[in-house]
Amino acid sequence: MGEPASVDARADALTAGALGGDRRALARLLTAVENRTALAEPALRTLYPKAGRAHIVGITGPPGAGKSTLVSALIGELRTAGRSVAVVAVDPSSPITGGALLGDRVRMQAYADDDDVFIRSMAARGHAGGLASTTGAATAVLDAVGFDLVLVETVGTGQSEVEVAAAADTTVVLEAPEMGDEVQAIKAGLLEVADLVVVNKGDKPGAQRTAAQLRAMLVATGGPAVGRRADADSVDRPRPKRPEVLITTAATGEGVPELIAALDRHRASIAGMDAGPARLARAEAQVWAIVGDRLRDQLHAEALRATTKRTLSEVAAHRLDPYAAADELLARVVGDRSA
Amino acid sequence: MGEPASVDARADALTAGALGGDRRALARLLTAVENRTALAEPALRTLYPKAGRAHIVGITGPPGAGKSTLVSALIGELRTAGRSVAVVAVDPSSPITGGALLGDRVRMQAYADDDDVFIRSMAARGHAGGLASTTGAATAVLDAVGFDLVLVETVGTGQSEVEVAAAADTTVVLEAPEMGDEVQAIKAGLLEVADLVVVNKGDKPGAQRTAAQLRAMLVATGGPAVGRRADADSVDRPRPKRPEVLITTAATGEGVPELIAALDRHRASIAGMDAGPARLARAEAQVWAIVGDRLRDQLHAEALRATTKRTLSEVAAHRLDPYAAADELLARVVGDRSA
Numbered sequence: 001m002g003e004p005a006s007v008d009a010r011a012d013a014l015t016a017g018a019l020g021g022d023r024r025a026l027a028r029l030l031t032a033v034e035n036r037t038a039l040a041e042p043a044l045r046t047l048y049p050k051a052g053r054a055h056i057v058g059i060t061g062p063p064g065a066g067k068s069t070l071v072s073a074l075i076g077e078l079r080t081a082g083r084s085v086a087v088v089a090v091d092p093s094s095p096i097t098g099g100a101l102l103g104d105r106v107r108m109q110a111y112a113d114d115d116d117v118f119i120r121s122m123a124a125r126g127h128a129g130g131l132a133s134t135t136g137a138a139t140a141v142l143d144a145v146g147f148d149l150v151l152v153e154t155v156g157t158g159q160s161e162v163e164v165a166a167a168a169d170t171t172v173v174l175e176a177p178e179m180g181d182e183v184q185a186i187k188a189g190l191l192e193v194a195d196l197v198v199v200n201k202g203d204k205p206g207a208q209r210t211a212a213q214l215r216a217m218l219v220a221t222g223g224p225a226v227g228r229r230a231d232a233d234s235v236d237r238p239r240p241k242r243p244e245v246l247i248t249t250a251a252t253g254e255g256v257p258e259l260i261a262a263l264d265r266h267r268a269s270i271a272g273m274d275a276g277p278a279r280l281a282r283a284e285a286q287v288w289a290i291v292g293d294r295l296r297d298q299l300h301a302e303a304l305r306a307t308t309k310r311t312l313s314e315v316a317a318h319r320l321d322p323y324a325a326a327d328e329l330l331a332r333v334v335g336d337r338s339a
Numbered sequence: 340m341g342e343p344a345s346v347d348a349r350a351d352a353l354t355a356g357a358l359g360g361d362r363r364a365l366a367r368l369l370t371a372v373e374n375r376t377a378l379a380e381p382a383l384r385t386l387y388p389k390a391g392r393a394h395i396v397g398i399t400g401p402p403g404a405g406k407s408t409l410v411s412a413l414i415g416e417l418r419t420a421g422r423s424v425a426v427v428a429v430d431p432s433s434p435i436t437g438g439a440l441l442g443d444r445v446r447m448q449a450y451a452d453d454d455d456v457f458i459r460s461m462a463a464r465g466h467a468g469g470l471a472s473t474t475g476a477a478t479a480v481l482d483a484v485g486f487d488l489v490l491v492e493t494v495g496t497g498q499s500e501v502e503v504a505a506a507a508d509t510t511v512v513l514e515a516p517e518m519g520d521e522v523q524a525i526k527a528g529l530l531e532v533a534d535l536v537v538v539n540k541g542d543k544p545g546a547q548r549t550a551a552q553l554r555a556m557l558v559a560t561g562g563p564a565v566g567r568r569a570d571a572d573s574v575d576r577p578r579p580k581r582p583e584v585l586i587t588t589a590a591t592g593e594g595v596p597e598l599i600a601a602l603d604r605h606r607a608s609i610a611g612m613d614a615g616p617a618r619l620a621r622a623e624a625q626v627w628a629i630v631g632d633r634l635r636d637q638l639h640a641e642a643l644r645a646t647t648k649r650t651l652s653e654v655a656a657h658r659l660d661p662y663a664a665a666d667e668l669l670a671r672v673v674g675d676r677s678a
Contacts, residue, residue: 287668291638312623323629325622
């Protein structure tokens with residue numbers, strides 16, 4: 001390669017590459033987004049306005065429900081229909097040693113020659129809101145570069161993983177029959193975020209009974225998913241309708257075309273909801289994460305200044321109380337921003 | 340009690356009470372500090388300038404080294420000498436069900452009629468910097484109300500607990516003989532923060548050998564504690580001298596007067612270090628925690644505004660990128676502060 005380029009120039013090159021279909025450039029952009037490097041901001045500023053056309057589908061459920069198998073089946077069926085699809089798999093294990101990355105490679109192998117399939121693992125990072133914001137940014141990138149659908153696959157165990165799936169346009173909650181006395185998805189509180197409920201492993205005994213239980217449960221609780229986010233008051237449009245309950249056998253592909261039809265119906269039902277609850281949740285997660293990053297950067301810069309050190313010394317000597325000092329430091333950060 | 344008073348009036352009453360020797364008022368102030376209630380700010384603003392006279396002593400070490408027994412022995416010996424003493428015990432277990440609170444009650448019982456002893460547990464809270472800032476504020480309160488010594492007792496296992504002890508004027512690292520093949524305090528990296536090293540349970544076989552090992556280790560590593568904080572460059576005065584290694588048998592009181600003499604010597608050696616590394620560390624922890632709280636409050640208020648909701652809707656509709664939105668929100672927070 002040539003001499004080192006500026007961050008903006010490198011971001012422009014990667015962005016142009018990704019928009020032009022260069023999968024390697026796309027992968028590098030997603031790495032920048034995930035690691036919040038300096039490349040992320042200029043790239044997302046360019047790409048974000050181009051996003052908003054893809055159907056973002058969250059897929060979550062208890063471990064063992066068959067999420068990965070269903071995602072593979074969905075990819076196959078969507079490709080048969082000529083639709084492009086990207087997958088963001090949120091991986092709670094290490095990005096290096098975790099099993100999911102290996103799984104990705106295996107899955108990718110099947111589509112190595114297909115530019116209309118893209119699969120990516122994201123590590124489930126610790127810091128609050130981090131997962132939602134990086135996943136939101138990654139889906140925006142994949143949306144902007146033109147994928148018809150972006151599937152966000154998460155394990156429905158941690159609260160933040162569930163929130164990530166729930167921030168999709170359409171959230172699919174998976175359940176397998178015979179996973180215990182109780183329907184697992186109900187136990188985990190997953191039904192609340194479901195737009196579609198899928199009982200997978202439909203060839204196992206008990207699938208029909210599990211589906212019937214779920215349908216009864218959804219009638220009893222009044223249907224439409226509610227309580228999607230704590231600040232749902234800002235987005236008080238009702239969810240379109242009571243979640244459908246479908247049965248699939250992902251391993252054989254049975255029921256998968258019907259699931260895709262249901263996804264399309266749900267998408268049509270929310271069409272025009274530009275700022276619907278899920279999109280608002282994705283936007284909020286990204287914006288507040290950036291606000292947090294910027295404030296942290298400014299405070300860090302402030303902490304290194306001689307004036308700050310003097311102020312802290314005054315507090316250490318008990319000549320200034322810590323509240324007065326905090327206000328001084330805040331005023332300086334503010335002054336910097338206005339400058 | 341009379342009609343509800345304002346926060347400031349209640350803070351003033353509690354502060355005046357605590358300064359006047361009312362232990363119940365002092366306990367309530369410490370609860371306000373620990374829970375960061377609205378009472379904490381006015382109370383600390385009044386009390387902080389009165390602090391800076393007490394000798395703050397951190398006591399840390401691996402579990403089983405006998406910290407609580409040593410603290411009890413120190414209290415007894417200090418009281419014999421007519422000196423008042425407060426203890427802040429950082430309790431990593433639950434504040435309600437944890438064993439340490441019960442331990443406190445038992446320990447308090449012995450001094451129920453002695454106004455010059457005060458013992459308090461603090462829960463080790465999760466959020467970053469939280470423990471250091473609340474412990475720092477609590478020691479400032481106990482210092483301001485006139486205790487001669489404030490002992491901060493922490494288990495030397497978690498990084499934050501060690502930092503809290505290390506932010507004392509004098510840090511005592513405890514070790515017991517025969518705790519394993521290796522000296523535990525060395526394994527845990529505790530020696531780096533020690534101003535004094537105490538081998539407790541001096542009546543056990545191996546105490547002399549452990550002390551000798553520690554002395555050899557301290558000579559080998561060049562003596563004075565270093566690397567006390569990551570940002571130690573701001574406070575680059577050398578630690579006064581290589582840590583002394585003492586032997587105590589806290590259960591019988593043996594060696595405790597010598598430990599107190601060593602504490603006094605260390606204190607004398609740092610006299611005049613108004614803004615020494617430990618005091619600066621305590622001040623920093625408190626100030627940055629307050630800065631964080633204030634920014635969080637402002638962002639929370641901003642999040643509830645109609646203008647913010649409109650901005651986020653624009654992002655959700657992909658008409659505005661999340662970076663531009665973040666800058667808009669930050670500018671509004673800044674505007675509020677300047678107003």
